[in-house]
Amino acid sequence: MDKNEDRRYPIGDVARRTGLAVSAVRFYSDEGIVRPAGTNSAGHRLYDLHTIAQLELIRTLRELGAGLEEIRRLLTGETELRYLLAEHLELVEQQGKDLLARRAVLRTLVRLEHPAEQAALLHKLVTMPDAERERLVDAFWSEVAADLPGDFGQRLATMRPTLSPDPTAAQLEAWIELADLLQDNDFRAEVREYLRAVHGEGPGVAMSAGPVQDMIHGPGAEIVEAMLAARRSGLAPEADHAQDLARRLSEQAGLPFGVQDSPECRLRLAEAFRMLGPMPPDLADPQYEATHGRYLALVAVINGTQPVPPLDEQEDLAGLSEWIAAALQASAVASQ
Numbered sequence: 001m002d003k004n005e006d007r008r009y010p011i012g013d014v015a016r017r018t019g020l021a022v023s024a025v026r027f028y029s030d031e032g033i034v035r036p037a038g039t040n041s042a043g044h045r046l047y048d049l050h051t052i053a054q055l056e057l058i059r060t061l062r063e064l065g066a067g068l069e070e071i072r073r074l075l076t077g078e079t080e081l082r083y084l085l086a087e088h089l090e091l092v093e094q095q096g097k098d099l100l101a102r103r104a105v106l107r108t109l110v111r112l113e114h115p116a117e118q119a120a121l122l123h124k125l126v127t128m129p130d131a132e133r134e135r136l137v138d139a140f141w142s143e144v145a146a147d148l149p150g151d152f153g154q155r156l157a158t159m160r161p162t163l164s165p166d167p168t169a170a171q172l173e174a175w176i177e178l179a180d181l182l183q184d185n186d187f188r189a190e191v192r193e194y195l196r197a198v199h200g201e202g203p204g205v206a207m208s209a210g211p212v213q214d215m216i217h218g219p220g221a222e223i224v225e226a227m228l229a230a231r232r233s234g235l236a237p238e239a240d241h242a243q244d245l246a247r248r249l250s251e252q253a254g255l256p257f258g259v260q261d262s263p264e265c266r267l268r269l270a271e272a273f274r275m276l277g278p279m280p281p282d283l284a285d286p287q288y289e290a291t292h293g294r295y296l297a298l299v300a301v302i303n304g305t306q307p308v309p310p311l312d313e314q315e316d317l318a319g320l321s322e323w324i325a326a327a328l329q330a331s332a333v334a335s336q
Contacts, residue, residue, distance in 0.1 A: 008037055018055045028058060033072055044068035064088050098130075115169040128179055130163065136182040137161065143188055147196040156195070156292075161302040181294070196289040211256035219252045227324055237326035243334060248326040263332035270328035273321045 028034045028044060030256060034055055037048035047055075065088060073079045137160055145153025163175055165215055181187045227245050235242055250269055251261040259265060266326045285293070 004064075006047055008040075009052065010040070011045055011047070014047045014055065016121060017052055018059055019049060020055060020059055023057060029056065031068065031072075032215050033058065033068065035074060053190045065091065100193050133161070133175065133179055133182075136179060140188060142181045144192040144195060147192065147200040149200065153195075159296060159299055162305060163302055168303075171302050173306065174298045178295070178298040178302065181298075187291070190287075191291040191295065194287050220249065223249045223252060224324070227327070228320060233322045237323050239329040242323075242327040243331035246324070246331040249324070250328065250331075263335045266328045266332035266335075270325040270332070273328065274327040303314055 009017070010020055011025055014025050018025070020114050025047075026045075028256075032050050034047075035254060036045035037051060040046055058071055061074075061084070064085065069089075070079070070084055074081060074084055076242060137157075141153065143158035148156070154172055161178060162177065223245055227242070227249070230239075230242055230245065231237075237246075238242075246266060247261060250266045253269055254261055254265055291336075
């Protein structure tokens with residue numbers, strides 16, 4: 001056995017060994033967190049190597065932000081070190097995220113030119129932490145999606161704002177505007193009414209069903225993308241490949257409704273696509289742009305993604321719709 005294991009050290013030596021102040025060592029003893037190994041003839045406290053090791057651990061944990069009660073539970077065996085460290089790791093990671101957000105805010109404020117603008121932006125940011133904005137988004141979708149069928153509201157709610165670690169001034173300003181809108185009772189009511197009218201009644205109910213949405217955003221989108229590529233290549237809608245794509249589109253469109261592909265189904269689908277063609281290129285839905293569209297536009301700015309361009313900037317939507325309709329019609333005629 002190491003002869004040093006039985007040695008006793010006065011409080012001054014313990015302070016030097018652990019890097020703690022004498023008053024701190026005395027405090028931990030008085031609080032019963034560590035116990036002296038004994039006293040000398042003058043009644044002064046003496047500490048052994050085991051106690052010194054405990055004090056070194058206490059110092060490390062205190063520097064990491066652990067509280068006295070947590071340390072007491074650890075030393076008395078009520079908890080394990082790994083659990084305590086895991087709790088503080090989670091806390092430190094959250095603090096790291098908060099610091100990154102503050103750094104982003106400060107960087108943006110430094111780039112702004114006008115002090116008044118800086119002060120106004122800073123006030124809005126510091127009075128609403130990121131965690132509060134997350135709760136606002138949750139509450140917003142919980143309210144506005146209440147009239148929507150099935151899980152369609154949950155699908156819409158997946159479009160959420162996520163601020164980057166180093167956002168631009170435009171992204172921060174979009175955060176502020178979105179936070180203001182999410183708290184606006186009139187805006188929430190208008191979004192709810194718009195979504196209910198479009199997706200919660202009439203044909204919108206069927207189109208909002210899970211299987212239909214899976215088809216639209218899955219196989220259906222892939223086939224339409226292939227049709228767009230075929231049209232761009234100059235392929236005629238009467239070509240065999242175009243007709244094959246039309247047949248596949250009709251098959252996928254019927255699956256959610258339990259309808260098998262047929263020439264008649266392709267003709268009906270062709271008519272639906274032709275109805276998209278005559279829309280004027282500057283057509284816009286003011287209600288959409290003021291409600292759900294405004295939410296999506298702000299989320300696109302915050303997330304740094306490209307929003308869907310307005311119709312007058314899209315690539316000949318009417319021409320694509322007519323090409324798809326012609327391919328569907330040619331395929332239907334060829335199958336009759």
